[in-house]
Amino acid sequence: MNISRRFFMKTSAVAVGGAVSAKAGTAKAESRSRAPADPFGCLVDLTQCVGCRKCEQACNEVNHLPEPKVAFDDSRVLDCKRRPDQNAFTVVNRYYPGKKDEQNRLIPAYAKIQCMHCQDPACVSACIVGALTKQENGAVIYDKSKCIGCRYCMVACPFGIPAYEYDQPFTPEVRKCTYCFERISKEGGKPGCASVCPVEAITFGKRDTVLALAKDKIKKDPGRYINKVYGEEEVGGASWMYISEHPFEKLGFLTLPKKPLPTLPETIQHTMFKFLWAPITLFAALAGGMWVFNRRQMTGEDISEERGADNE
């Protein structure tokens, strides 16, 4: 990856005006993380989740979402895998990762999904107008007054989270978990789902604190947990993190790179357009070329003769 990036920088610099000299230190000019220093975090202990869907219900009420077709206490919805959508910012899915009980029946495991509130969110970097922003408290929130509905955030999100109101002809919104931004902005406030969970599978607090708690739990009970905190490093880390007794890929979690996704496009973008050096250099080079070529022609060298070669 590194080799080919340097290769790109070099070749594109040549392509865009030949000003290679300015490119010597590009590998270091990598765009830095803009992650907030001390955000909130949520830790989901999947070994505790019983799939009761109370978190879904709380989310529905807190965010004033429309009533679902199937009631929240109806567990039949768990029979198929669902995704968060415009009317449900969080959903719980059921998996059978392979463990069996005494009667040889598969033991279910549950996983709640919602916006991960990444530390360096791809959606925020992608958004053409800055309608999506990462807040100091960790929430990635959406401002519909800026949104133009281009849906690039949805292309960018590695978790496939933002949903869209495809049935709205003029004022569709991008919809996703808000981290209950209003609630957590108040002293002692918690997200709806975290405050309601009857088995306390969701722990809300400062990200550093809940991450330490996660590692502590794993350390104290290595038989119960696999040694991984999902969300600690994925795409640069997220505000939502998970611990589990099953490998995460068996619970619908994606295997993702550790590097924040905005790094590559932003590095290229900021390197090429710093002080607009590349376009200005190209403009100057072309203007110089234009002057030289057209002057030469005026002094009598008939360039149009060159084409003769092909006409034979």
Place this chain on the structure above:
Amino acid sequence: MSNHAQPRPINSPFWTPGVFVMLAFMAAAAPFILARYIKGLGFVTNLTDIYPWGLWIGVDVASGVALAAGGFTTAALAHIFGRHHYEAVTRPALLTAMLGYTFVAVGLFVDIGRSWAIWKPAIFWQPNSVLFEVAMCVMIYLTVLYIEFFPIVAERFRGRFPMVDSLDKIINKLMWVFIILGVVLSCMHQSGLGSLMLIAPTKLHPLWYTPILPLLFLTSAISLGYPMVVVETIIATSSLKLDREMDVLGPLTRITLLLLGIYGGLKIGDMLVRGTYVYLWDGSAQSFAFMTEMLLGVIIPWCMLWIPKVRKTPGLLFTAAAMVVGGVVLNRINVFIVGYQPPFAQHSYYPAIGEILVTVGLVATIMFLYRLAVTFLPVLSARRKEA
């Protein structure tokens, strides 16, 4: 230069059967555009939360921008590098670029959810966003294209409106600025368009996801420029029964040998460096699409163009050039649609009939307006064929 008359209006009858066919396609698209503004995007498209971008972005926007590359590549050749011999094709290429970009904007207007907010990126700057860079360049370049086209309109109405004449004089004095600006902006956003997918490394198939995607988009757009001019000139001259201008088109495609060679070399080199050739033989739709793109769009036409006979025979030249054009269009479709493999997809995206008809309707509108423009404005300089 003696082969060519000055550019002038065609003066053929406008209402031909072809024009009515275009009108029919335009009429077919209209109800779907209307429906999109009454019932929402979901009503006329197959777009979902998993596939937020479809045919309109892949073809109307991404391919449309690439196909307009004839405008800046011929301008660079004829005006900047002083190959004035090629001036015969700069005006039609400029017209194509202007119409192409106008319809990129129209396509976006239909595709984005909040069409009334399309101006907002000009106010709410978000310079980390690749899309912001692309949008700004396209917006400015569209303006530049209109300015560049203005003298052609002014020429038609010369002496009738003093205001137009004096504006024309000012523009002509500054024309060199706009010409260079057009090339710079094109380079910026053609590559920017390729950077769009860099944010989605886990979604774009490895055959297309590469850090040099911006460079590939830029070089492919540049190598597409002259073949596109060939295609449109041959279509226009045959349908208007004009001289084919082979003395311009043949040499143009000789330059394409170099440009397309660079693009093909980068593409194959990138594949070797990243080791993605392992995906070539896995029998997936993506491997098939990639092979088609490379073989039919790059390698075969490149080999064809080496043969002097191909460059001199209108039919063969048209075939080779059309393959290059088709190859780049397929590349954009592959990057934005075929190669886009998001997780959690239940089934793959295929455009709805409404999406297809709107795209066809927009293309028909471009051709209709092209026909309208060359009929009444001094765009084409080819001579009428001696019957």
